[in-house]
Amino acid sequence: MLNTLRTIVQEVSAAPDLQAALNIIVQRVREAMETEVCSVYLYDAEQTRYTLMATEGLNKKAVGVARLSQSEGLIGQVGLREEPINLKEASSHPKYRYIKETGEEKFHAFLGVPIIHHRMILGVLVVQQKDQRRFDEHEEAFLVTMSAQLAGVIAHAEATGSLHVTVNTQKTARFQGTPGATGVSIGEAVVVAPVADLGAVPDRTCHDVKKELESLDLALEAVRSEMKATADKLSGHLPAEEQALFDVYLRMLDDNALGLEIKNRVKQGNWAPGALRQVIDEHVRNFEMMDDAYMRERAVDVKDLGRRVLASIQQHDQESITYPDQTVLISEELTASMLADVPREKLAGLVSIQGSSNSHAAILARALGIPTVMGAVDLPYHKMSSKQLIVDGNLGLVYASPSRELLEHYQAVVEEEKEFTEGLEAISDLPCVTLDEHRLPLWVNTGLMTDTVRSLDRGAEGVGLYRTEVPFMLRERFPSEAEQEKIYRQQLEAFSPRPVTMRTLDVGGDKALSYFPIEEDNPFLGWRGIRVTLDHPEIFLVQVRAMLKASVGLDNLRIMLPMVTSVFEVEEALHLIHRAHGEVLSEGLPVMMPPVGVMIEVPAAVYQVRELAQRVDFLSIGSNDLTQYLLAVDRNNPRVADLYHSFHPAVLQALRKIVEDGHKEGRTVGICGEMAGDPVASVLLLAMGFDMLSMSATNLLKVKWALRKITMERAKEILDDVMTLDNSQVIRSSLELALCREGLGKVMGIKSKRFSC
Structure with a gap:
């Protein structure tokens, strides 16, 4: 069954359109399961009905004609229940619905499985048989697996627009x-597409066939010449059978072999790189389906040939996009x-x-x-x-x-x-003050000089997060102390006398340096943030010295430590910062000791806020990571994106606790994650008592406009109301509705359309 499944998946992946893919599936599944009927019904969410789209065993004239409503018949029940239905006698089921045009009355056994993609029902895959019997667990497992593969095919067909050709309705x-x-x-x-990455090459309509063919000819000839030269160079060092492979590859690139196939695809309308990818993919699949292990391994060689030709095409093709x-x-x-x-x-x-x-x-x-x-x-x-x-x-x-x-x-x-947005420019130079005169400074997150210019234009009052890892990511080696000093000086001068909070190097997780690879099975729970720099004090000391030297005569530097989980880490980092400060002073530079703060990003820090606050000058919440770790959801994984929610009750309770505990120790508490730049969330953060919000410059004026339109008293009432709720979606909806009633619907963009504000 595994080999059969692999073969079917490869055939389906190579199908030119959705209808061809459906036809392949019903034919191959029927053969593999040795049953009399296999059919696919697709669901149209707009019409709320199922349509028979392909079948082997039922009346072909029923394709595109036989339809069932969302809850009608066994097909509708499979979709509603979102699980398989396996029956020895289909007609005995109370929901059985006979469709005359299909001619299915002679079939008794029924197995239907839902086709689901990202929680959305796309259709139902069905097998039927004349004998009265239940399909066994292996057959059911095979059909479930097949439906999962079909789900991706249908989703892709929707995206490319080929689905509506079949079902006569365009689906977004x-x-x-x-x-x-x-x-x-x-x-x-x-x-x-990146250079020489065959898998990333898109299909594109060819507007000049002659030019594409000329480009392809040049590339094929260049690769053939390169391979001949390599074969000659290695002729005395390779066994005869290995040497013979070069001859095979040269023949494959001949105008009567792969070259001809690629040219035919170009003549059919695809550009040369896309035609190359299609042909190479087909041959790779053919090799991978062979029973002989040696021949299967030749698929790798075909891929290599394809990459070589693509690199040559890209090198010779000077036409800009x-x-x-x-x-x-x-x-x-x-x-x-x-x-x-x-x-x-x-x-x-x-x-x-x-x-x-x-x-x-x-x-x-x-x-x-x-x-x-x-x-x-x-x-x-x-x-x-x-x-x-x-x-x-x-x-x-x-x-x-x-x-x-x-x-x-x-x-x-x-x-x-x-x-x-254009109307917001009028408030650029105005302070962020609520209607009842509560002042809340708005700072910005930066990492590039382009951020700086936009931030100053929008009236930023300081930098709550300068990502020092960005200059590291833009290089192929660690920047020197002098290079770092120059970069940091530009930031500090640009914002002077406004404060600039520089986060020490924060790499690991999803932020990698090509010259400092960190390979881990679970990088977000691994070696990242303060853990890396404490293990490499030579990196940490150089960076801190560069920051201190850059601040000479400006004195607007603040240093912030990321990913802190314990008091010990803070004490160790402070020891190194004081050491760096002493070293800079010994060079004769009049540098003040800057304020030092920590980022509250993990649950461990949430419960040590007071102890941490006793050792530093300020606290700042990284709401992105804090939400991720509290909810155990990778914030960069789209498959669990629906579970990542900043308005989760646990997140809101944690934020409130951090502010209260930080204030008990007399420390300011800011927040610099994406939540701070959400105008809707900013109302809650205002009510919680945050001392500063730091965000992308793009969102600063929206947040300022929203907070200038509400009172602190009303914000606290809204906060008290949502803190009694236990569902993040309900919290968001309730909050948006409350803000709509306050006349703040404009800052919510697409989300505000749920309400008639």
């Missing part, structure tokens, strides 16, 4: 990622260089299949104010070129092939957002 494909940068954009997809006016840039993993290639005025949105909200691309996107979604792992980006996309950076969603209603809705949101 929705893909969940994680928010990278807030905002909403609508634009045309441009897919970019044409970027539309509203470009949504998509890549398997976005890099800063990819962003730099797009004219800033044309870059509307970003989507990365891999990566997280802390990746350099996401940080840069936030600095530039470009709506971004990271980690959209299910998005079939190969098929997205030139398609219209909606990027919702607020919720981490990407919509492909949007319906007219959804498009109109988001267009209205984009327009409202634009008008509202």
Whole structure:
């Protein structure tokens, strides 16, 4: 069964469209299970009904005609229950519904399994048999496994637009990622692939066949020449059978072999890299399906040939990508260089299949104010070129092939957002003061000089988090003390006399340095943050000395320690900071000892706030990690994105406790996670008594506008109300409704549409 399953999956993956994939599945599953009927019913959520889309064994004329409502018949029951139904005699079930046009009256045994993708029912896969018998557990397990594979195929078909051709209705494909940068954009997809990465090459329509064929010919000839040269060089050092492989590969690249197949695909309309990927993938699958182990291993060689040809095509192809006016840039993993290639005025949105909200691309996107979604792992980006996309950076969603209603809705949101943002410039120089005169300073999170310029334009009162790891991530080695001093000086001077809080090097988890690899099975619970720098005092001391020297004559430096879990770590770090301070003083530099604080990011720190506060000058909450660790949810994993919620009752209770305990020790308490930049959340943070909110510069004016429209008294009433609730979704909805009633609906963007504010 495992070999059969593998073969079916490979055939389905190679199918040109959804209908072909469905036909393959019903045919192959029927053969594999030696049953008389296999059928697929797809569910249309808009019409709330199932349609028979493919069958082997029932009347073919019923395909596209036989329909059942959401709760009708055994098909409807499988979907409603979201679990298999296995019956010896289908007609004995009280929900049995006979569909005349299918001719299924002669079949008695029934096994139906739901097709589910991200909790959404997509359809039902069914097998039937004339004999009265229950399908055994192995058969049921096989069909469940098959339905899981089919779910991905259907989801991809929705995204590429091929599904509506079959079912006569366009379905919007929705893909969940994680928010990278807030905002909403609508634009045309441009897919970019890294150099020589065959798997990342998208399909793209070929507009100049002659030019594509010329590029392909040059690449094939270049690779053939390279392989001949390699074969000649190694001729006296390889066994005859190994030497013969070079001849085989050269023949494969011949114009009558792979070369011809690729050219035919180009003539059919695909550009050369896409045609190359399709042909190589087919041959790799063929090799991998062979019984002989030696021949299966040749799949690796075919992949290598494909990568060589692709690298040559990319090297010879000098044509630059044409970027539309509203470009949504998509890549398997976005890099800063990819962003730099797009004219800033044309870059509307970003989507990365891999990566997280802390990746350099996401940080840069936030600095530039470009709506971004990271980690959209299910998005079939190969098929997205030139398609219209909606990027919702607020919720981490990407919509492909949007319906007219959804498009109109988001267009209205984009327009409202634009008008509202432009109107906010009037309050840039005004303080953040509530209607009843409560003052709450708004600071910014920075990491690049582009952040600094935007922050000052929006009236930032200080820096609550300067990510010192960013300069480390932009280099191929550790920056020297002098290099760090220069970088830090720029930040301190730009904001002077405003305070600048510099977080000591925070790597590990999802923030890696190429020259300092940290390989761990569970990096978020591993060697990261303060743990790394305490284990490497030479890195820590150099960084602290650079910070201190950069602050000479400015005295606006604050140092913050990340990922603290114990008093011992703080005491050890303080010892090193004082040592560095003494070393700088010994060089004759008049440096004041800066305030030192800690980040409260893990549950252990939550319960030691008072002890930690007795040893430092200030506290700051990293709400992103704190939420992640309290809820045991990887905040960068889109598969559990629905479980990551800053309004979870446990998170709110922890935040309130931290503020209260910090104030009992006379320490200021700030917050610098994404929650601080959420205008909705900022009302709760105001009521809890935070002394400072630090956020992306993009969100600063929205938060200021919201807090200037409410009283501290009303904010506390809202906080008291939501603290009695025990469901994060209900808390969010209740909070938004309360703010709508206060006239603050504008800052909630797409989420406010749930209410008629």
